[in-house]
Amino acid sequence: MIRHLFTLIWNRRRANFLLVTEILLAFVVLFAVGSLLVYNQQNYRSPLGFEYGQVWRVTIDPGSQPEAERTATLQQVVQRLQSIPGVQYLAYITSNTPFSGNSSNTDISRTKKEGASIGVNVYGMGDDMAKVLGLSIAQGRWFDKRDDAGTRPPILLSQDAQEALFPQQSAVGQLVYNNGGEYQVVGVVPNFRADGDLASPKPAIFRRMSLQDSSFAKLSSFVSGFRLLVRVQPGAGAALERQMNTEITAIGKGWKVGITPLSKQRAAQLKKVLTPIVAMVLSCVFLVVNVALGLFGVLWQTINQRRSEIGLRRAMGASAGAISGQVVGEILVVTTFGLVLGLGVAAQFPLLGVLGVSVGVYLTAMVLATGLIYALTAICALYPSRLAAGIHPAVALREE
Amino acid sequence: MKATPLTPVLRLSEIEKVYQTRDIETVALNRVNLTIYKGEFVSIMGPSGCGKSTLLSLMGLLDEPTSGTIEVNSRPVESYSDKELAGLRNLKIGFVFQSYHLINDLTVLDNVELPLLYRPGIGGKERRQRALEALDKVGLSARTGHFPSQLSGGQRQRVAIARALIGRPEIILADEPTGNLDSVMGEEIMALLLGLNQQEGTTIVMVTHDEQQARQTERLIRLFDGSQVG
Secondary structure (H helix, E strand, O other): OHHHHHHHHHHHHHHHHHHHHHHHHHHHHHHHHHHHHHHHHHHHHHHOOOOOEEEEEEEEEEOOOOOHHHHHHHHHHHHHHOOOOOOOOOEEEEEOOOOOOOOOEEEEOOOOOOOOOEEEEEEEEEEOOOHHOOOOOEOOOOOHHHHOOOOEEEEEHHHHHHHHHOOOOOOOEEEEEOOOOOEEEEEEOOOOOOOOOOOOOOEEEEEEEOOOOOOHHHHHHHOEEEEEEEOOOOEEEEEEHHHHHHHHHOOOOOOOOEEHHHHHHHHHHHHHHHHHHHHHHHHHHHHHHHHHHHHHHHHHHHHHOHHHHHHHHHHOOOOHHHHHHHHHHHHHHHHHHHHHHHHHHHHHHHHHHHHHHHHHHHHHHHHHHHHHHHHHHHHHHHHHHHHHHOHHHHHHHHHH | OOOOOOHHHHHHHHEEEEOOOOOOOEEEEEEEEEEEOOOOOOEEEEOOOOOHHHHHHHHOOOOOOOEEEEOOOOEEEOOOHHHHHHHHHHHHHEOOOOOOOOOOOHHHHHHHHHHHOOOOOOOOHHHHHHHHHHHHHHOOOOOOOOOHHHHHHHHHHHHHHHHHOOOOEEEEEEEEEOOOOOOHHHHHHHHHHHHHHHOOOOOOEOOOOOOOOOOOOOOEEEOOOOEEHH
16 A cells, blocks of 8 residues: 555656655755754753853952052952852853853964864963862862972863873873963863853863962953952842952952852843744744645645545445555654655765764754654644544535 | 356445535435446446436445445445545446546556556556556557557547556446547447456446446446436
8 A cells, every 4th residue: 555655656756746845845945944943952851061050150340440450449349249148169260151151262283283183162261260160070070279389380280171182191281382482281170061052062261360360450441440259158148249249349449349159140041042042942843833734725725626536446345444554654654755855965964074063963963853854744634534534425525 | 258147246235325514305215225346347327317327336335325234245335534445446346437537647558557656566567567567458549658648539538548457457437438428439438348247247337318328238227317217
């Protein structure tokens, strides 16, 4: 019977051309949106590499205070904040704080020669940041006082940066090169995804930020002001926020302070990123509903046009169930023609390595889109198939 | 070769068929009693609207009588489910229609194979073999790959007859098989049906308007206003 259905649909290919085209287009759109969703879902399920709960971002704008005085004032502020009971740990960070949408990129390599470098996100962080963000250390250690005496600036790599630069070997103690500078790797942390839940993992490096470091001023004034991340005690709320604000502005006269929990920033960023995705999904749903209605209408009309054929098949020995099955079977065969073409188009993406997305994402999207299209067409065929099964053979045979 | 017409293949007893609409009740058949024996060639005649096609639909198990009993091989079919009736149609009955009822998008061979698609246990190879044999019987072996639109009316009806034969049914029901054909082609088809009946013993019931064709059959049943008059 399957061969018969394929023969029938193939012989009616001109009549089915538009239907096949419609299914092909619906598949391509579903595949595209599916790839986007699968890609984002995979990112969402990947660990961020840090803990953002109970962590607040403190943004300090020193206003018109002379640059030479800022570091000393900040040191006082940090000491004062550390003495507040609700504050557990705090550390400096560059402006690309988690979920901020800011990024800082550079290239690093194993050799001084150019060409063997990889692109990374670069973060400047203070000594206590591992405690603030709950960073686990995969190899080596985080920055500490030992680095004050180091001959080369210390640096940490994320796991993916380590795998790219030092595959199958330890990175600790190795040297890496960035913008002519020579750094010593002191540790490796798991993949770090400060760009957010839906962002793809990108190799990262971490440079030390210390008030004693001459590069601190450069790092911190890259974007005006300083940023701190503060781990607060569980349950800390508005009272602690007010206290911190008061203490900072009491020391730093004229300083402007902003305090935001990272969880709040994460939610805001997620909303911003999800909005276009939701809009795209809604457009896709609208398209799919349109395709479904179109299919339903075409099938209904086809059944009415083929009443005498249905009557004939009943006379030849087809039961009502067989007629119903044939209607569903035919549309599934038409769908198969459309999907074969669609899968041919979709297969080009992983084959050509378009957009740098993993093959698994495309394959999952193909399976999902294929399943959805089959389900959709089968559902659309159910009612027309029942209509077909209900056609009275004696009446249908007399109609021609 | 011809079988003795004693074994009943189909028996209709006290058959009534009434079409009921909201305003009108139309009696299509009124207390029809009829037995078709194995190997017979029976023709049914009567004016338009007298119930010939209705009678043929009932004999072909395509419709149910309002009252009365239909027996196939001495077994009443009234309690049969839709699936069982479909199976019975497939095994026991072959149909030939005035307007051929070929599927235009299938080749001659595929059209002839159609009844065997609904018969479990018959593979594609056997189906094809039997279709070729059936087409050989009707003299259309050279047209297997043609589509119905590429054939003349007479050839189309031959295809329809081959389709009726492929399932080796006990009875062939032909509803005005020459009604759409000119006299020459009509005679060809009639000769084919007579040959099947006389040489292979196929039981045939044929509705016709043609007295001359009816006289060539063994038995003539006349209907008038839904009643059997002869």
